[in-house]
Amino acid sequence: MSTLAITIVSLIVCFFIGMPIFMSLIISAIIAISTCGYLPLSIIHNSLFDGVNLFPLLAIPCFVIAGTLMEHGNITKQIIDVVKQLVGRLPGGLGITTIMACTFFAAISGSGPGTVAAIGTLMIPSMVRSGYTPSYAAASASSGGTIGILLPPSNPMIIFAILANVSVTAMFTAGIVPGLMVAVFMTTMAMIKAKMEGVKTDTEQPPFNLKVFLKSLSKGGFALATPFIILGSIYSGMATPVEASVIAIVWALFVGIVINKALRWKHIKLSLLEGAMLCGTVLFIVGASTLFGKILTYEQAPLRLANMVLGVSKDPAIVLLMIVAILYFLGMFMETLSTMIILAPVLLPMITGLGIDPIHFGVIMVITNEVAMLTPPLGVNLFVASRIANLSVERISVAVLPYLLVLTISIIIVVYCPFLSTWLPAAIGAGQ
Incomplete structure (x- = not known):
């Protein structure tokens, strides 16, 4: 053997x-x-150290800490209140609110499960009280949470940018259009699903009132400004993604303590603990995956895989769809970052050889990993929503099927329309 x-x-x-x-x-x-x-045995400790000795990785725990601070500082609730004023009375309005709030929070936390926890904790009980089925509520939150890894700042995109040696800013920018497209598709599906299940408008939500909306907008102004401050500092060139993650923490502390007067020392300690725990988990996986990837490279796994795939087809779109199918399968059993860290170095030589833009490929890997968050037995978003809704993962798995269809359609569109991923980074000169 x-x-x-x-x-x-x-x-x-x-x-x-x-x-x-x-x-x-x-x-x-x-x-x-x-x-x-x-x-040599020295490859073990060298790979483990080299894998984690990367400055851009610092952005991951910082964005998670910022997201947790915003959750405890009432910033998440203020975002939800503003969105609910806009769409709460529509059929499936609270489902739409959940997905839109997830989209907004995704531009803060960079974490899929973190987005589900922050938004789902507030929205799932509210939806159930308003007559939505628990499975519908949990499916909306867990599906909306997947947007957290596609819209910037995104933890998997930071990892891919490091692996592919491309600009983190360019990867962040590339995810904006596909991320918003997925959000629109999901909100549409939430409306269709609500009508199919006979969900009426939310009777607890008053009709749209401009005065009330402007009042909630003024209250949530600092909260709504958060993603624009974070992303604006990156795209304007004023800050690197790592520096922007620290700006996010400072802004969250300012809004939570000074403006909302909701943050306490215990919340800050909890946020730091969550950031440290995630950092430890990610760094262990990154280091171990780097070692494993080097073994695969020494054994010429990239060349062997390329020969096998190109033996079937040399059409770039067909090759990408084959890779998507592989990621679909592996995503059921492997964690998102592990899949990316192991496969990206193996696949990138073949991808660049076919003339595929690595930034476009990175977006495809990330959006395909969104599916992994919703497919058992390892679908992390399902487990987070399951704990909040007190519902079995099996029931939520059935309820998310329409959203999985939406994600699959989105993946096919992104594969065949690379300009969705590449035109915005080129337009603003990201990474140049």
Whole structure:
């Protein structure tokens, strides 16, 4: 058995016996090094260190801390109140509100599960009280939360930019148009689904009143300004993504303490703890995946995979759809960042060889990983929504099927329309 086969088999065995992902990657890599006989043991600690010794990774915990501070500082509630004033009376209005609020919060936190937790905690109980089924409410929150990894700032996009050696700002910009497209498709599906389930307008929500709307807008002005401050500082060139993540923390503290007077020291400690926990988790996975990826590179896995895929078709669109199918399958069993860190270095040589823009490919990887967040057994958004709604993952899995259809259509559109991902970065000169 070849070293590559031993590596893959040992990884699969580790997965199936329930080992944590980072341990599975490290153990399978050590087994491969032990059997091949030509790789030094020093590659282990060198890869683990090199994988995490990357300055852009600092943005990930900072954006998570900022998102948590905003949740505790009533900023999330203010965003929801403004959106609810606009669309709350429409059929499926609270479902639309949930998805629109997720879209807005996505421009703050950069995390899919974090978006579900922040918005779902407030919206799922409210929707159930207003006559929506718990499964509809949970499906709306978990599906809307997937937008959190496509719209900037996005943790997976930061990782991909590092792996592909492209500008983080360019990746952030590339996700805006596809992200807004997905949001529009999902809000449309929320309306259709509400009509199919016989959900009426929210009787608790008063009719639209301009005076009331302007009042909620004035109250939530600082909250609504948050994503514009974060993203504006990046796109104007005033700050790098890492610096913008720190600006987000400072702004969240200012609004939460000075404006809303809602943040307490216990909330700050909790936010720092969540950021540290996520940072530890991500860094373990990044380091282990870097080691595993080096083993695959030494074993010429990129070349072998390219030969296999190109043996079927050399049409770039067909190749991308084949990669999407692979990501669909792996996403059911592997965490989003692990899938990206392992596969991106393997696939990028083939992608660039076909003349595909790596930024376009990065958007495809990220939007396909959105599907992974909604597909059991590892769909993280489903589990977050399940805890909030006190509903089984199986019931939510059925309820999200229409949204999975929407995501699949969106992926096909992005694959065949690369300009959706590339024109905005080119227009503003992102990454140049």
